[in-house]
Amino acid sequence: MTEKHSVIRTVDISFSYQEGTQALSRVNLHADKGEFVAMLASNGSGKTTLLKVMAGLLKPQTGQVLVNGKSIGEYKASQLYQHIGFVLQNPNDQLFAPTVQQDIAFGPRNLGLDDAEVDRRVANALKQVGAEHLAGRAIHQLSFGEQKRIGLAGILAMQPSILVLDEPTAGLDPAGEAKMLNLLSRLNREQKITVIMATHSVDMLPLFADRIYVLGKGRVLSAGTAEEVFADHDMVSGASLRLPYISRLLHELRHLDGLPVDDMPLTINAARRRIMELIPPELIINRLVDKENG
Numbered sequence: 001m002t003e004k005h006s007v008i009r010t011v012d013i014s015f016s017y018q019e020g021t022q023a024l025s026r027v028n029l030h031a032d033k034g035e036f037v038a039m040l041a042s043n044g045s046g047k048t049t050l051l052k053v054m055a056g057l058l059k060p061q062t063g064q065v066l067v068n069g070k071s072i073g074e075y076k077a078s079q080l081y082q083h084i085g086f087v088l089q090n091p092n093d094q095l096f097a098p099t100v101q102q103d104i105a106f107g108p109r110n111l112g113l114d115d116a117e118v119d120r121r122v123a124n125a126l127k128q129v130g131a132e133h134l135a136g137r138a139i140h141q142l143s144f145g146e147q148k149r150i151g152l153a154g155i156l157a158m159q160p161s162i163l164v165l166d167e168p169t170a171g172l173d174p175a176g177e178a179k180m181l182n183l184l185s186r187l188n189r190e191q192k193i194t195v196i197m198a199t200h201s202v203d204m205l206p207l208f209a210d211r212i213y214v215l216g217k218g219r220v221l222s223a224g225t226a227e228e229v230f231a232d233h234d235m236v237s238g239a240s241l242r243l244p245y246i247s248r249l250l251h252e253l254r255h256l257d258g259l260p261v262d263d264m265p266l267t268i269n270a271a272r273r274r275i276m277e278l279i280p281p282e283l284i285i286n287r288l289v290d291k292e293n294g
């Protein structure tokens, strides 16, 4: 079975809240080891519900979640938290200790680790999120972006192999958004942590995500690479989403101005390369430097 290769997989998950809202209908998705998977959907589509089901915080009425091929019901809670780390959307819901150091230490301490190992984990987690300088700070004195990173550090201190994040860039300014996505990308590439995140960062997604799931009204509407998913314009607008702005620009240059571009570049560098190919070489001052994803 292909299940063997997925570190996490949902099988036909359906979930209804008590008062009757059906939030998820037969959702199947998976992430393979080391993949960076994004879940793109408008508000109210079921992203948070699905992530909570995947992290074992909500129990679906039907279907199951498999982690390394085993149903999450078969894991003890403490075991499960070492496989899946769930970073909540709002850091205020995640952080509760008085200081940064105490907050990050809480999880490892609960695992029964000795003081030296707890200290090591805290130092390492702070380093991973680039926040060593915040160790002694009071939680309530942190900026929102810092709170988000410390929330992530608290989860990383549990050393999960899968990170599940609910809108990690929501509420951040553009620099904070880029910083968070770069941080997640680095954790994914360098430490082979599998990442599954819900996001609205459409413009950045093609740079980071190996695969994208588009959800609408609790169902999977589309799944594939950014190229595959964004190729279906009707599906994208039907899901109340939009294309990356750079793709829209190229699309309009093609349709309104007759620019001969057949493919649809999704990143600024891909668009730049296509446009440069169409410009007579004698008009180009700087030679095209092929710097992918820079």
Ligand SMILES: Nc1ncnc2c1ncn2[C@@H]1O[C@H](COP(=O)(O)OP(=O)(O)O)[C@@H](O)[C@H]1O
Residues within 6 Å of the ligand: 017, 018, 019, 021, 022, 023, 041, 042, 043, 044, 045, 046, 047, 048, 049, 050
């Ligand atoms: N605690 C709750 N009780 C009842 N309905 C809820 C609750 N949380 C979410 N819902 C409903 O479930 C649906 C999916 O919500 P949610 O998973 O939060 O979507 P998203 O994260 O994509 O915005 C929405 O219709 C929402 O109103």
Ligand SMILES: [Mg+2]
Residues within 6 Å of the ligand: 047, 048, 049, 166
């Ligand atoms: Mg949500």
